[in-house]
Amino acid sequence: MDNLEFNKAAAAVLVAGIVFMVSGVVASMVVKPQTLHHSVLKIDTGASPAAAPAKEEPLAPIAPLLASADVANGEAIARRQCAACHTFNEGGRNGVGPNLYGVMGRAHGGSPGFNSSAALKGKPGPWNYEEMNAWLKKPAAYIPGSRMAYAGLNNDKQRADVILYLRSLAATPLPLP
Numbered sequence: 001m002d003n004l005e006f007n008k009a010a011a012a013v014l015v016a017g018i019v020f021m022v023s024g025v026v027a028s029m030v031v032k033p034q035t036l037h038h039s040v041l042k043i044d045t046g047a048s049p050a051a052a053p054a055k056e057e058p059l060a061p062i063a064p065l066l067a068s069a070d071v072a073n074g075e076a077i078a079r080r081q082c083a084a085c086h087t088f089n090e091g092g093r094n095g096v097g098p099n100l101y102g103v104m105g106r107a108h109g110g111s112p113g114f115n116s117s118a119a120l121k122g123k124p125g126p127w128n129y130e131e132m133n134a135w136l137k138k139p140a141a142y143i144p145g146s147r148m149a150y151a152g153l154n155n156d157k158q159r160a161d162v163i164l165y166l167r168s169l170a171a172t173p174l175p176l177p
């Protein structure tokens, strides 16, 4: 191979290399690789939109449901969901939360011998049915800063049952609304 032929060959290799590099750069400018920000696959958790109402949705009054509420079912729910922190019998001990005998109609945070939070005690007036409804639906929303670490009972019917049970924890239960 004479010198000129060698130069031509070398130039060809060089040009091929440059074209290869430039095309790589151009290609990456033209085709922008996109990474996914969200998973394309949606995992169906089974929760329908109706099961999670918007935050602002006003709470329907509990009074109409109390008339047909089931006190025994309320007690069963309370034993399952509240008894880790509360007792219900007259003179029962306070636990993580106060004894709940006689709570309906009593002042917020008025359970004797229990060190209620300032947030709970700061809520004016006695516990009535609608307030108890809002509290049990979502404690953190009804009294921000309360110490009751309980997410809430979402089912309206079950809440009515529990409230009717709380009402029964008294020598003379509060009149029904």
Ligand code: HEC
Residues within 6 Å of the ligand: 078, 081, 082, 083, 084, 085, 086, 096, 097, 098, 100, 103, 107, 108, 109, 110, 111, 115, 116, 117, 118, 119, 120, 136, 145, 146, 147, 148, 149, 150, 153, 162
């Ligand atoms: C993880 C523990 C825990 C669970 C579970 C729990 N509570 Fe409570 N509850 C508390 C605590 C703690 C307080 C006191 C809150 C404060 O002082 O801010 C409280 C306060 C209350 C009060 C207010 C008492 C008063 O003197 O004003 C009511 C009513 C009540 N709980 C009902 C219930 C019911 C009904 C359930 C079940 C559906 C329940 N709680 C589940 C811990 C709990």
